[in-house]
Amino acid sequence: MRVIADYQFGVGAGECLIPEDALVGVSPNTLRIREVRSPEGVLLATLRAGDYLYSLSLEGARRLLACFPRPRLRIVVDASRVLHKSVPSSAVIEVDEVLRAGDEAIVVDESDSLIGVGRLRLSPLEIKAGVVGEAVRLRKKV
DSSP states (O other): OHHHHHHHHOTTHHHHHSOTTOEEEEOTTTOOEEEEEOTTSOEEEEEOTTTOOEEEOHHHHHHHHHHSOTTTTEEEEOGGGOOSSEEEGGGEEEEOTTOOTTOEEEEEOTTOOEEEEEEEOSOHHHHHHTOOSEEEEEEEEO
């Protein structure tokens, strides 16, 4: 499980995201791992069935924010311009250039406070070039 996190988020993410005594939820039909929880039972991440990569929860995003310096894994936005389930490209202030369209992204404000998690819809190059559209589709919001 830690290797998947290292692959998806970068070296060291597995140690930060998944504690030694993590609780693991398994699908009853396929017996594959579906969710990872903290020892207290708080959801950290869900493994997507389609590509077997993680979808972060808010707590999982907080753990990764604590481990990686800015701007790694982050989309820094103007918090006043974030919509209910979407971040327009015009609201983006800074973006991690390592991310690609379709990657899991952590949305933060200028003071590095968590706003939400979601999927990046445009590449960082498109965002910086001023392409109009939805930069991030938010799945969970604080």
